[in-house]
Amino acid sequence: MGSLQKLTKKQESEFCLSCGECCKRYWITLLPSEASKIARLLKTSKGTFLPNYCMLNVKLYPKTTPGVLTFPTTFFPQRLFDLIKKEVATPAESFFIVPQVVLSRKNKIIFKFDSKRTQKEQRFSCSFLKAENACEIYPVRPEPCKLFPFIAMPDLREQYPFCELFKSTQKNLSIESKIYYKRVQEYFKNVDEKSFLGVWQYPPKKGLLFLGEKQIGEISLDELVSMMPKSSKKKQIYK
Numbered sequence: 217m218g219s220l221q222k223l224t225k226k227q228e229s230e231f232c233l234s235c236g237e238c239c240k241r242y243w244i245t246l247l248p249s250e251a252s253k254i255a256r257l258l259k260t261s262k263g264t265f266l267p268n269y270c271m272l273n274v275k276l277y278p279k280t281t282p283g284v285l286t287f288p289t290t291f292f293p294q295r296l297f298d299l300i301k302k303e304v305a306t307p308a309e310s311f312f313i314v315p316q317v318v319l320s321r322k323n324k325i326i327f328k329f330d331s332k333r334t335q336k337e338q339r340f341s342c343s344f345l346k347a348e349n350a351c352e353i354y355p356v357r358p359e360p361c362k363l364f365p366f367i368a369m370p371d372l373r374e375q376y377p378f379c380e381l382f383k384s385t386q387k388n389l390s391i392e393s394k395i396y397y398k399r400v401q402e403y404f405k406n407v408d409e410k411s412f413l414g415v416w417q418y419p420p421k422k423g424l425l426f427l428g429e430k431q432i433g434e435i436s437l438d439e440l441v442s443m444m445p446k447s448s449k450k451k452q453i454y455k
């Protein structure tokens with residue numbers, strides 16, 4: 217199967233502890249071209265890789281003006297609209313929808329002992345993170361993995377107190393990050409123009425729904441597709 221390599225940034229900096237903490241904290245988003253490379257490495261097809269190793273992450277941000285990936289709540293399934301209403305009594309009339317495919321994460325229960333009690337903590341980590349912090353898809357890991365922790369600007373160092381690499385170096389990948397963000401923008405534009413299914417041929421069938429950064433429930437592929445109808449239908453509503 218994959219290509220197991222010790223995590224991760226040892227090659228990139230003498231300061232990375234290869235602790236794997238970065239693989240235990242974030243959803244790793246994929247662009248379609250990255251999915252193809254990973255599937256090839258795993259010697260499988262995209263049709264097998266995407267539904268089995270990935271899931272949907274859909275983020276909603278209130279937006280009042282028309283634009284890329286902005287859709288009126290008229291299109292939202294009632295179940296999802298009710299989930300939003302539980303969070304905000306009067307939802308915005310339209311939302312910027314960020315529809316992403318992410319690597320699945322596995323759930324691990326960790327027990328912490330102190331003198332008084334035992335605490336149970338749930339930790340999620342990337343399902344490609346294997347024993348001794350080795351990455352199963354290291355040569356083709358997605359761009360956010362390669363750019364971390366320099367995907368943010370240096371003045372955001374306090375966001376990563378757990379990362380020795382970030383604390384110890386002044387390395388700056390802002391140019392690489394900008395190139396990546398441009399590719400992400402192109403992805404959004406493509407989804408807006410061609411639809412989600414026009415960009416992803418075999419997307420995962422299920423995933424999570426977020427209002428901003430807060431997880432508010434689950435979402436199915438069918439629900440996502442109905443929230444984002446083709447541009448012609450959207451234009452009729454905005455006229």
Ligand code: SF4
Nearest residue numbers: 239342344345351361
């Ligand atoms: S793909 Fe590899 S580097 Fe990226 S989060 Fe998963 S285990 Fe870590």
Ligand code: SF4
Nearest residue numbers: 232233235236238379
């Ligand atoms: S959290 Fe930082 S130090 Fe640990 S593996 Fe990731 S990049 Fe390296």
